[in-house]
Amino acid sequence: MTNSFSFLWGKRNQEKCFSSGATLVLRMAIVTIKREDCTSCTTCWSTCPEVFEEDPADGMSRIREAFRISGDPGKGKVPDEHYNCVQEAATVCPVEIINVEE
Ligand code: SF4
Numbered sequence: 001m002t003n004s005f006s007f008l009w010g011k012r013n014q015e016k017c018f019s020s021g022a023t024l025v026l027r028m029a030i031v032t033i034k035r036e037d038c039t040s041c042t043t044c045w046s047t048c049p050e051v052f053e054e055d056p057a058d059g060m061s062r063i064r065e066a067f068r069i070s071g072d073p074g075k076g077k078v079p080d081e082h083y084n085c086v087q088e089a090a091t092v093c094p095v096e097i098i099n100v101e102e
Contacts, residue, residue: 027080027102031067031090034097035060035074043092048085051078061098 031051033044038060045052045061055062055073062073067082069075078086083100090098 027083029078029080029083029086030069030101031063031076031078031086032099032101033061033063033074034099035062037095037097039095041094043094044089044098047092048082048089051076051082051086052089 033052040054040059040061042054045054051064051067052061053064054060063076065071067076067078069077086098086100090096090100
C-alpha cells in the first residue's frame with residue numbers, strides 16, 4: 001500500500017504529481033475525432049461540451065483548445081474528470097468517429 005491517490009486506469013497516459021511526499025496519479029485519456037467523417041450532428045458537443053465544440057470554420061466537431069495535442073483539433077489529452085462524458089460522446093456519435101484510449 002502506498003501513500004497515494006490512484007485512479008483505477010491502466011498505466012498508460014498517466015501523469016504524476018508530487019506534493020508533500022504523496023503521489024497523486026492522474027489518469028488521462030487520448031481522444032481522437034476522425035473529423036473528415038463528421039456529419040456536424042451536434043451530439044458530441046451537446047453530450048460533452050467540456051471537451052467538444054463546433055468548429056465555426058467548418059461546422060465539424062473539434063477538441064477544445066485546452067485539451068488539444070500539438071494544436072490538433074482532432075486529437076486531445078483529457079483528464080479523468082471528463083472521462084465519462086468523452087466516453088459517452090464516443091458511444092452516441094452516430095458515425096462512430098470518436099475514439100477514446102485509456
Ligand atoms: S457526434 Fe460524431 S458526427 Fe456528430 S458532431 Fe460529434 S463527431 Fe461529428
